[in-house]
Amino acid sequence: MIGYVTLGTNDIKRAAKFYDELLATIGAKRWMEMETFIAWSVAPDQPAVSVIKPYDGKAATVGNGVMVALIMDSREKVDALYKKAMELGAKDEGAPGERGPGFYAAYFRDPDGNKLNAFCMG
Secondary structure, three states, rough: OEEEEEEEOOHHHHHHHHHHHHHHHOOOEEEEEEEOOEEEEOOOOOOOOEOOOOOOOOOOOOOOOOOOOEEOOHHHHHHHHHHHHOOOEEEEEEEEHHHHHHHHHHEEEEOOOEEEEEEEEO
16 A cells, blocks of 8 residues: 655765665665655565655654554564664664564664664564
């Protein structure tokens, strides 16, 4: 049901570098790009994550309670994505681990402060 999620950024080049490297970990590549917007996906017909400089010209801010969750098909992939995020300067919001029966997850914030989660079921 989700087509794409857009996160605000105040530095499109920094965000592009972060997400190019981070999302390559799960096989995602840029599939749409403009001067102030970039979107990544594993395929054009699959959900995407994008970053944008706000249209109104005001500073991008973090939405309180907003989080993007990226589904993985194994705990190893959750661990690898979280590790890559930390290497790229993300802020830890919860190391990989069981969060409940059958729910394995890790949480971090990108360089703009946007909260992301990598998880797998089972």
